[in-house]
Amino acid sequence: MLRRLITVHKEVKTGMIKAQDVQKWFGPNLAVDRVSFEVSQGEVLGFLGPNGAGKSTTMRMLTGFLPLSGGKITIGGHDIEEEPIAAKSIFGYLPENAPAYADMNVQQFLAFTAAIRGLSGQAKDDAVEKAITTCHLERVRRQSIDTLSKGYRHRTCFAQAILHDPPILMLDEPTDGLDPNQKHEMRELIKDMGKNKAIIVSTHILEEVEAICTRVIIIDQGHLVFNGTPAEMRAKSTTAGTVVVRIQGVAFKDFEQAVASLPNAGKPSLTSEHKGAITVSIPVRDNKKKDGLAAAVKALLDSRNWAFDELHTDSGRLDDVFRAITSLDSAKEADQ
Amino acid sequence: MRNIWIIAKRELASYFSSPVAYVFIVIFLLLMGFFTFMMGGFFRYNEASLLSFFIWHPWLYMLLVPAVGMRLWAEERRMDTLELLFTMPITLSQAILGKFLAGWLFLGFALLLTLPMPITVFYLGEPDLGPMLTGYFGSFLIAGAYLAISGMTSACTRNQVISFITSVVICLFLVLAGYPPVTSLLLKWGAANWLVEFAAGLSIIFHFESMQRGVLDLRDLIYFGTLTIFALFTTAIILRNRR
Numbered sequence: 384m385l386r387r388l389i390t391v392h393k394e395v396k397t398g399m400i401k402a403q404d405v406q407k408w409f410g411p412n413l414a415v416d417r418v419s420f421e422v423s424q425g426e427v428l429g430f431l432g433p434n435g436a437g438k439s440t441t442m443r444m445l446t447g448f449l450p451l452s453g454g455k456i457t458i459g460g461h462d463i464e465e466e467p468i469a470a471k472s473i474f475g476y477l478p479e480n481a482p483a484y485a486d487m488n489v490q491q492f493l494a495f496t497a498a499i500r501g502l503s504g505q506a507k508d509d510a511v512e513k514a515i516t517t518c519h520l521e522r523v524r525r526q527s528i529d530t531l532s533k534g535y536r537h538r539t540c541f542a543q544a545i546l547h548d549p550p551i552l553m554l555d556e557p558t559d560g561l562d563p564n565q566k567h568e569m570r571e572l573i574k575d576m577g578k579n580k581a582i583i584v585s586t587h588i589l590e591e592v593e594a595i596c597t598r599v600i601i602i603d604q605g606h607l608v609f610n611g612t613p614a615e616m617r618a619k620s621t622t623a624g625t626v627v628v629r630i631q632g633v634a635f636k637d638f639e640q641a642v643a644s645l646p647n648a649g650k651p652s653l654t655s656e657h658k659g660a661i662t663v664s665i666p667v668r669d670n671k672k673k674d675g676l677a678a679a680v681k682a683l684l685d686s687r688n689w690a691f692d693e694l695h696t697d698s699g700r701l702d703d704v705f706r707a708i709t710s711l712d713s714a715k716e717a718d719q
Numbered sequence: 720m721r722n723i724w725i726i727a728k729r730e731l732a733s734y735f736s737s738p739v740a741y742v743f744i745v746i747f748l749l750l751m752g753f754f755t756f757m758m759g760g761f762f763r764y765n766e767a768s769l770l771s772f773f774i775w776h777p778w779l780y781m782l783l784v785p786a787v788g789m790r791l792w793a794e795e796r797r798m799d800t801l802e803l804l805f806t807m808p809i810t811l812s813q814a815i816l817g818k819f820l821a822g823w824l825f826l827g828f829a830l831l832l833t834l835p836m837p838i839t840v841f842y843l844g845e846p847d848l849g850p851m852l853t854g855y856f857g858s859f860l861i862a863g864a865y866l867a868i869s870g871m872t873s874a875c876t877r878n879q880v881i882s883f884i885t886s887v888v889i890c891l892f893l894v895l896a897g898y899p900p901v902t903s904l905l906l907k908w909g910a911a912n913w914l915v916e917f918a919a920g921l922s923i924i925f926h927f928e929s930m931q932r933g934v935l936d937l938r939d940l941i942y943f944g945t946l947t948i949f950a951l952f953t954t955a956i957i958l959r960n961r962r
Contacts, residue, residue: 446806472808482799486733498725499807543803 397423399459399551399581400445406453407440407605414440416605417454422598424550427577429596429613430585433709437605438585439479442555445583446476458551472500474551475544479585481537481560485529489520489539492528493546500547514542517572533560541569545576552582558591570594589701592616603709613701620699621707624667626677629693630684631660638663641687645679664697722809726817727824730791734825743787747829750779755836768846772836773854773931777894777923780858780865785886787826788869789879791818792958796877815954819863819870826862830855850933857930860943861923865890867950874957890923893946897922 400422407415415437422428432438443449445456447463447470456463461470483492493514497507515524518538523531528539537560544552557573558566573582574595584596592599592613599616601609609616617623626648630638635653642648642665649666656662667676677696684691734740751772755761759771795801804814840846869886876882895901897919905915919925926939 443802448802448806468808468810471806476803476806478799478802478806480799482803484729484733484800485798486736487729491732495725495729496807499722499809501808540803 395424396459396550396581397421398457399424400428400553400583401457402441402445402454403456404454405441405444405451405456407437407444407449408452414605415444415602418602418605418607419454420600420607420610422551422581422583424581425578426598427573427582427584427596429592429599430583430602431587431589431592431599431609431705432585432602434587436602436709438587438602439555441602442479442553442583442585446474446478446553447471473549474553475547475549476552477541477544477554477557479555479559481540483528483536483540483543486527488525488527489531489535489542490515490524492539493542496543497546502547510546510548514546517545518542519568534562534565537561538565538569550580552576552580554582555585556587557584558586558588589705592701601705601708608708609704614698616704617699617701619707620701620703622666622697622703623699624676625697626665626667626680627654627662627693627695627697628665628680628684628691629660629662630689630691633661633689635661635663638689641683642680645676645683647676647679660692662693722813723817723820726809726814727821730818730821731825734787734821739787739790740825743783744829744832747779747783748832750783751775751833751836754779766844769837769840769851769854770931772833773858773927776858777861777927780862781887781890781894784826784862784865785869785872785883785890787822788866788886789873789882791822791870792874792954793877793879793882797879811955811958815870815951815958819867819951822866822870823859823863826866827859830859830862847933850931853930853933853935856935857927857939860940860947861927864893864923864943864946864950867947867954868893871950871954871957874954875961893921893923895922897925 398421400420402421403419404417405415405419406413406417418437418441420428430438430441440449444451445458445463447467451464458470459473461473463470484495487495490511493511494507497510502510515521518541520535520538520542523535523539526535528536531539537557541554541557544554552573554573558569561569570591573584576582577595577597584591586592596613599609599611599613600607601616609619635656638661639651642651645665647668649668651663651665654662654664665676665680677694681694684694754775755772759775761771792801795804805811837846837851840851865886868889869882872885872889873879873882875885902915902919905918910918920942926942929936929939
């Protein structure tokens with residue numbers, strides 16, 4: 384009994400996906416330049432970057448589709464180039480654009496991928512059934528794939544990736560082409576699976592990062608430019624720490640003068656004025672000491688007896704940070 | 720082995736789920752009949768043999784086999800399913816052999832549908848069984864060699880038309896290599912005798928001839944085996960380098 388309890392309490396596996404100094408040359412062009420990162424069990428890693436930054440190329444190297452020009456990738460401890468079969472059998476992969484054999488129907492396609500994954504007999508049927516239920520494909524199970532809508536085709540390809548319940552998932556733009564409801568559902572699914580799998584999600588949708596990712600890496604022109612949590616990424620924003628306050632019956636001029644006395648407050652700006660209420664944002668002067676600003680503003684308002692109905696600290700915006708740390712011209716380099 | 724068969728099954732299913740298979744079989748049988756009876760003068764020979772039937776096989780296959788083989792890899796490339804296939808836990812050679820096997824079995828099936836031909840001959844006279852068996856066997860080997868070649872050209876491109884034309888040209892060369900127009904051209908260019916003989920030795924017709932007569936020569940078997948394996952091996956190299 385005791386022994387069983389111990390085995391149930393499993394250790395979290397670290398470094399399920401490991402990339403070390405990964406490089407990719409296409410002819411004379413360096414598409415991916417010495418990128419290193421790790422993904423552990425229980426993590427959902429958001430892989431961000433502008434179009435053409437090398438996201439898909441990196442994903443294709445991680446999954447063993449493209450050979451590496453330099454560096455090393457291990458999947459669950461197996462080198463993707465030296466032990467490709469062992470490495471490939473423990474991950475599920477949703478490629479960009481969700482390809483699937485157009486001449487098969489959904490169930491045939493899933494049965495084929497289950498067979499290739501080494502499942503047979505009852506285990507195969509069960510796996511296919513479970514994937515169909517999880518991805519809500521019951522209605523189209525006998526429909527030929529080339530007649531499916533984009534959303535269904537995407538989910539069929541996703542079903543293929545999770546069918547064998549792999550400990551590692553690699554998803555290239557998993558919510559591309561889905562409607563808002565389907566997007567929400569897909570994100571919940573990924574979040575849920577992320578609790579005991581190692582997942583890497585490539586995307587350029589920033590709300591997705593906020594919704595599902597526990598960590599973020601950003602790649603730009605083949606270089607890794609950020610590796611941290613979404614909160615850390617947000618904190619890099621220039622608006623992070625800005626205090627927003629809405630007060631009644633006070634003129635902006637008076638307020639501006641009062642704020643000038645606070646040591647860490649920058650020049651406030653009026654964002655809106657409505658029926659005698661003004662909304663003002665006060666940026667921090669020194670980014671390292673931003674925590675005290677909201678308290679200082681509140682103390683100031685209390686001492687003057689100014690009534691406020693809103694007071695909060697802006698935690699920063701991901702898209703500001705994204706724009707700031709990635710350059711515009713990487714879009715010119717075609718996604719190879 | 721299991722994986723090869725899984726891939727072959729999928730490929731075969733895709734032949735029969737589209738009109739390709741049926742169109743191919745109908746046209747194959749129609750042309751076989753037309754060439755044998757109208758062009759080959761089956762009845763004029765006035766002998767119970769399939770010579771006027773087999774003689775057309777290398778020519779007909781030249782056009783029809785590339786039509787089967789052209790989609791093998793080009794279609795996977797075009798539909799992006801190549802990425803799916805090669806990120807599954809299978810080896811490159813399993814994928815290549817699986818697809819080749821599917822195409823070959825399909826061509827074998829189409830060939831089996833010509834069985835009314837030998838049955839007719841048996842009905843009309845008392846033919847020699849040996850040349851018929853070796854003739855069918857040789858015909859099947861030619862189909863395999865052509866298929867491997869068109870699979871190879873298919874791996875080069877995502878465009879099926881390019882794949883088709885290229886493999887027809889290669890097969891045409893293999894058919895013509897032993898004929899006087901080619902050999903005399905080579906002689907005219909001042910090629911050494913051994914080179915002319917080498918080119919003639921590459922000819923499909925030359926190696927198929929003895930089989931039609933009922934002779935199973937080891938050299939012919941080696942020729943077809945080498946040709947097929949070489950083309951499959953080249954396919955692997957192309958796919959490895961051009962993903």
